[in-house]
Amino acid sequence: MKNLFVFLAAIAVISPLVSHAADLKQAKFTQIVNSVQVISSSDQSQRTAAVNDVFKMPDVIHTGANSRAELTADDKTVTRIGANTIFSFDQANRTIGLQQGSLLFHAPHGKGGGTIHTASATASVLGTTIIVACTADGGFKVLDLEGSSKVQLPDGKTIDLNPGEMIFILPGGGASPIIIFNLGDQVKGSLLINGFTDPLDSMPAIEAEIARQLAKILKHRYDDQNIYTYGDIFNRHNPPEIIIKPPPDGGDLSIIPVR
Amino acid sequence: MLTMKTIKFFSIATLAGILCALSLQAQPSASTAVQQQQSIPQAMPNLMPGTNAPELYSDEDADVGPQHILSLSPRRTMFEVSADSEYLWTDNALLQPNGGVESTIFVNTISAAYVPTPYRLGNGRFAPSIGISSQWYNYGLGGHNLSTNDFNVQTISLGAKYLFSGNWMAFGEFDYNRFVGQRDYREFYHDFTPVIGLENLMRVGDYAVLATTLKGDIHDSWAGTPLADDSEDRGDLSAAFSLSYLVNPKLVMQPYYRFQYTHYAWNVLHTGNRNDFLHSIGVSAAYYFLPNLSLRLFVNQDVRTSSDTNAKYHAVSAGGDLTYSIQF
Numbered sequence: 001m002k003n004l005f006v007f008l009a010a011i012a013v014i015s016p017l018v019s020h021a022a023d024l025k026q027a028k029f030t031q032i033v034n035s036v037q038v039i040s041s042s043d044q045s046q047r048t049a050a051v052n053d054v055f056k057m058p059d060v061i062h063t064g065a066n067s068r069a070e071l072t073a074d075d076k077t078v079t080r081i082g083a084n085t086i087f088s089f090d091q092a093n094r095t096i097g098l099q100q101g102s103l104l105f106h107a108p109h110g111k112g113g114g115t116i117h118t119a120s121a122t123a124s125v126l127g128t129t130i131i132v133a134c135t136a137d138g139g140f141k142v143l144d145l146e147g148s149s150k151v152q153l154p155d156g157k158t159i160d161l162n163p164g165e166m167i168f169i170l171p172g173g174g175a176s177p178i179i180i181f182n183l184g185d186q187v188k189g190s191l192l193i194n195g196f197t198d199p200l201d202s203m204p205a206i207e208a209e210i211a212r213q214l215a216k217i218l219k220h221r222y223d224d225q226n227i228y229t230y231g232d233i234f235n236r237h238n239p240p241e242i243i244i245k246p247p248p249d250g251g252d253l254s255i256i257p258v259r
Numbered sequence: 260m261l262t263m264k265t266i267k268f269f270s271i272a273t274l275a276g277i278l279c280a281l282s283l284q285a286q287p288s289a290s291t292a293v294q295q296q297q298s299i300p301q302a303m304p305n306l307m308p309g310t311n312a313p314e315l316y317s318d319e320d321a322d323v324g325p326q327h328i329l330s331l332s333p334r335r336t337m338f339e340v341s342a343d344s345e346y347l348w349t350d351n352a353l354l355q356p357n358g359g360v361e362s363t364i365f366v367n368t369i370s371a372a373y374v375p376t377p378y379r380l381g382n383g384r385f386a387p388s389i390g391i392s393s394q395w396y397n398y399g400l401g402g403h404n405l406s407t408n409d410f411n412v413q414t415i416s417l418g419a420k421y422l423f424s425g426n427w428m429a430f431g432e433f434d435y436n437r438f439v440g441q442r443d444y445r446e447f448y449h450d451f452t453p454v455i456g457l458e459n460l461m462r463v464g465d466y467a468v469l470a471t472t473l474k475g476d477i478h479d480s481w482a483g484t485p486l487a488d489d490s491e492d493r494g495d496l497s498a499a500f501s502l503s504y505l506v507n508p509k510l511v512m513q514p515y516y517r518f519q520y521t522h523y524a525w526n527v528l529h530t531g532n533r534n535d536f537l538h539s540i541g542v543s544a545a546y547y548f549l550p551n552l553s554l555r556l557f558v559n560q561d562v563r564t565s566s567d568t569n570a571k572y573h574a575v576s577a578g579g580d581l582t583y584s585i586q587f
Contacts, residue, residue, distance in 0.1 A: 068322070082322030102322045109382075133323050139315035143323065148379070166326060168312060173303060179312055182327040184465060190324030208426045211462035217329070218468060218503040218511050 024094040024114060026056040027071035027079065031196045035064035036081075057089035063101065068195050075111045078200065080104040080192045082133075090117060102133035104192040106202045116142075120169055122152040129202045130161075131192060141168035143186065146205040163209040182217075184210045306331060335376040336586040339390075343368040347557075347578025352398065352405055354563075354572045362405050365397040366580075374586075377422065386420040395441070409441040418454075426460040448491070450480035466505040473498055492524040514542040527569040535570055537563040552583050 029036075029049050036049040041058040055061060055071060063069060063085045071079045081087050085101025095115045096105065106129040107113045113126035118134035121142075128147030134140045142151055144161040151159045151167055153175050159167060164183040168176050187193050187206060200206070304313050312326035320326075345366040352362035372390025379385075394412040398405035418432035431454065438448040456474035463469050473496075480491040501515035519537040526533035541559035548554070556579040565571050 083318065084316075100316075102319065131323050133315055133319055135315050141312075141315055141319075141323070143326065164329075166312065168315065170303065170313070170315070176303060176306060176312075177332040179306065179326070179328055180330040181312065182329055184462075185327050186324035188324070188465075189320065191322045193324070195322075205424060207462065208424065211426050211460045211468055212422075213329075214462055214466070214505075215460050215468045215470070215503070218505055 024073055024075075024077060024096075025089050026054055027073040027077070027089075029053045029055060029069060030072040031068075031070035031198065033069070033195060034067035036067055036069045037062045037064070055089075057091070059088065061085070061087045063087075068191060070196055070198075076108050076201065077111060077114065078104075078106045080196065080200075082192055092117075098132060098134050100134060100136045102131065102192065104129065104131045104190075104200075106130075106200060108201070120154050121175075123149055124152070125149040129200065129206060131190070135171055137171040139169060139171045142166060143181065145183065145187070146202055146209045164213045183213050337373060337375050338371070339374050339584060339586045340371045341369070341582065341584035343580055343582045345578060345580030347576050349574055349576040351572060351574035354574060356569060356571045358573060360405070362399050364578075366394060368392060368394045372416075377420075380421070382424055384422045386422070388416070388418045388420075390416050392416070397441075407442070410447075411439050411441060411444075413437045413439070428458045428460075429456070430458065431455045447483040448480065450478045450491070452476050452478050463502065468503050470501045470503065471499070472501075487525065487529055490525045490529055494522050496520045509547045511545045511547070512542065513545070516540045526567040528567075533565060533567040533570060535563055535565045535567075537561060551585060553581075555580050555582070 029051050032049055032051055037046050038049050038053070038055060039046050039060045039062055041060065046062075049055070049061070049069060061069065061081060063081055063083055065083055067083050069081045071081070073079075079087075079096065080103060082102035082104075085103060086099040087101070087103060088097045088099075089095070090097045092115070094107075094112050095117060096103070098116055098118050103116070105114055105116060105125065107125060107127060109127035111127070113124065113128065115122060115124045116130075116132045118132065118140050119136060120134070120138040121140040123130060123132055123142045125147065128149050129145040130149050131143040131145065132141065138154075142149065142161065143166040144163050146163050148163075149161045151161060153159065153169070157175075159175075159178065161167065161178065164180055166179050166181050168179075183206075187210060193200065193203075193206075306312070306328060308328050308330055310328055311320075312328060314320055343366075345368075346363065347366070348361070348363050350361050351358040352364070353360045370390055370392035372388055374386070374388040374390070377384040377386040392412075392414045394414075395409075396412070397409045413436070415435045416432060417434075418430065420428055420430040422428045432452075434450075434452040434454065436448075436450050436452065437446055439446050454474065454476040456472060458470060458472040461469045461471070475494070475496050477494045478492060480493075481488050482491045497517055497519035499515065499517035501513055504512045506512055517537075517539045519535075519539070521535040521537065523533045523535070525531070539559060539561050541557055543555055543557035545553050545555040556577075558577045559575070561572070561574045561576075563570065563572050
């Protein structure tokens, strides 16, 4: 009952970020791995999804074990669905309903972003790549891979995430603090990113964020306190060059810095 | 006939059997266990940097990817204070064309700056800063006459950086540097230096970043030399490349190369202008005892050619520095 209330509360939150965007009610299967079923909402019949099939609201996608699917909308919004996932487009504008499992969502800049509803929380993005995972009993997790995202928690609190940051909720529990995770390791080990033939359009942006985070790791700066200039090694650690000139009249040396 | 020992054994066995039966009776069925697991709030695990965030369900990591925790709850900070102590040896302390005078140099630096956590601005992030620093240069520890030239550098710096998408960063800075002798604290040089630059970070493999930095500056200077006050007016253009490689979680190696072109308004004898071409190549190794405490060792070689034969030089230096910084 509590989860139902939370779900309804989450549904009521519609991000202002997406209010003027083109709608997201259907998309085409562009990649399929193993078993992906589409369940018709009208007669509950099942059919096996195939590449180039069009998936529409309010039908439901159910992926099997070790199975994945990629959907691409007309505006190039990409949704990748992981194994054992139940997924559908929502009635609300540019909104996805994730009942269980995992998905990767990427909306190109200027296309209105999107919102992913789960049983316990909502994630809204605008021109960003995120991964959302959830369980039917209220477990929730969102990872920001590039761009920024906004998370609406069950208690109504809103949290902004930056690239390389995540937050999760355990079933029946509270929210974790914001966690900075190793983006390079996560991307390398994710089938939602690497388990498809074609790379994501946002991969260059993700790679750039990995490089930026690695630069901080190298500087032992995990807390986002500074943008470092790596060329500063020459100014931070080396003294200014000094020219010491013997003056013509034989007096004191003149010390001239040359930085 | 039952012995006392046998009776004791059967008594214990019977009691154990009763306890076991009670225990089994208390265990729920598999389906009940699942229901209880779903209804009982799960305690938040002890999240620590160096561990992984927990999976919500089995095999979640296969699709989502492992979430290795680097840090928790990023916090905004406003100020940074740092102290650095460096000791180096050079084979050409006077930067003379033919080399000759070796020296050690002891450089101590303290700095304080207002450097708020970068703000989101447009599609990027904006990082303003304003700071002051003071450096003490002491020559020839171990004894020779260069120590008469010990001096201090005082700097006020105002700057800003903007990080674009794709890891390009533009930066601008305005520095005021003032040099005073340690004997009488008389100012013998100062300059106003606007700086602009562009930097790109590119990941190379899993553990290395290549930084490319292009920078230009102009030094509007005053020098208390016998020749002329403006004898050190100059402009620099430089291109620097450094590869930072994470050897292990505490050790970073950084080979680097920099080329710098400098145009001076005046040559050494003040009879015309001059153009210098400086090549610097070296490698450093920084060991982080703590995130804010590091020891760095380095070796560097400078080769400068010039249109003025008096300004050519070649120098090798090596040393180490200990840096501590805090942010709040």
